[in-house]
Amino acid sequence: MTYDIKGKTAIVTGSARGIGKCICSDLLKKGANVVVSDTAEDVGNETTAEFQKEFGESRVVFIRCNVTKEEDLQNLYSKAIATFGYVDIVVNNAGILNEENWKLMMEINVTGLIRSCQLALDNMSTKNKGKGGVVVNLASVAGLMAGEGSKVYHASKHAVYGYTRSQYLTQGTDNVRFNCVCPFLVDTALAQDWDNSNRTFLTSDLIEKLKAHMLKTEDIAEAVIFLIEDESNAGKAYLVTPFQKWDYYEQPSVLPF
Ligand SMILES: NC(=O)C1=CN([C@@H]2O[C@H](COP(=O)(O)OP(=O)(O)OC[C@H]3O[C@@H](n4cnc5c(N)ncnc54)[C@H](O)[C@@H]3O)[C@@H](O)[C@H]2O)C=CC1
Numbered sequence: 001m002t003y004d005i006k007g008k009t010a011i012v013t014g015s016a017r018g019i020g021k022c023i024c025s026d027l028l029k030k031g032a033n034v035v036v037s038d039t040a041e042d043v044g045n046e047t048t049a050e051f052q053k054e055f056g057e058s059r060v061v062f063i064r065c066n067v068t069k070e071e072d073l074q075n076l077y078s079k080a081i082a083t084f085g086y087v088d089i090v091v092n093n094a095g096i097l098n099e100e101n102w103k104l105m106m107e108i109n110v111t112g113l114i115r116s117c118q119l120a121l122d123n124m125s126t127k128n129k130g131k132g133g134v135v136v137n138l139a140s141v142a143g144l145m146a147g148e149g150s151k152v153y154h155a156s157k158h159a160v161y162g163y164t165r166s167q168y169l170t171q172g173t174d175n176v177r178f179n180c181v182c183p184f185l186v187d188t189a190l191a192q193d194w195d196n197s198n199r200t201f202l203t204s205d206l207i208e209k210l211k212a213h214m215l216k217t218e219d220i221a222e223a224v225i226f227l228i229e230d231e232s233n234a235g236k237a238y239l240v241t242p243f244q245k246w247d248y249y250e251q252p253s254v255l256p257f
């Protein structure tokens with residue numbers, strides 16, 4: 001079954017630049033109304049003005065939101081609803097890679113993402129008189145494998161993966177679909193941080209090989225749109241790497257029954 005994005009309203013966190021910005025662009029092309037949201041107010045406003053010029057002023061707004069702040073997240077959802085009437089799609093994209101400031105990284109990549117998912121359920125769940133909807137979380141291949149140079153980042157993305165799959169188990173009662181996307185390296189400012197954290201751990205030869213296969217932000221946006229539209233694979237993690245055909249990641253079961 002295909003979910004029709006046209007006319008729906010989407011929130012994308014951390015979308016002033018990078019992958020989030022590209023996801024907003026693709027959602028707008030598909031006919032959604034979009035809330036661009038970020039801590040970076042200047043860049044966020046510039047991005048929004050760019051989109052308004054291309055897609056029309058009434059279809060896109062900027063709402064400043066630091067996902068580590070409860071009041072910001074509540075304001076994000078309530079202003080989005082006040083502007084467009086409902087929130088149908090949420091892409092939890094905001095994330096950083098900073099091993100030194102690892103507590104902040106966990107707050108953004110894990111705590112902020114989980115709180116946003118809870119607010120999505122509060123507003124979208126049919127149990128709460130919502131109309132249902134779709135949530136896509138940005139995990140990473142770092143959520144599925146080990147990584148020497150950025151151990152806490154890897155832990156944070158394992159958490160996103162585990163949380164997303166666990167939400168799926170109750171989706172029958174909420175009618176809110178959860179998926180996560182697990183990209184390999186993508187050519188953004190954040191990938192530079194990955195490079196820096198791995199310089200002392202991986203051989204430069206391996207780093208160069210990995211960097212030679214960087215994905216483009218467009219690849220991830222395409223995958224996110226695919227997940228939103230594909231109603232039949234809820235709860236699954238979607239692997240996006242340049243090494244194999246993009247596909248759902250199948251985790252082996254650990255239960256003997
Ligand atoms: N670039 C890569 O190689 C990969 C990135 N990812 C994930 O994709 C997501 C987006 O990353 P990129 O676009 O590469 O990074 P980016 O650094 O280009 O963009 C991240 C955006 O998040 C915003 N942000 C940071 N802290 C925030 C906060 N507290 N609240 C709200 N917004 C905040 C930043 O201002 C920025 O606009 C992240 O979750 C990242 O972990 C996953 C796999 C690979």
Ligand SMILES: CCC(=O)/C=C/C=C\C[C@@H](O)/C=C/C=C/C=C\[C@@H](O)CCCC(=O)O
Binds near residue numbers: 141146
């Ligand atoms: C920007 C960060 C991100 O979200 C994506 C990163 C992409 C790759 C993850 C990374 O950290 C890759 C590391 C590669 C390591 C290579 C060799 C081994 O030592 C890995 C062993 C992996 C395992 O056993 O699971």
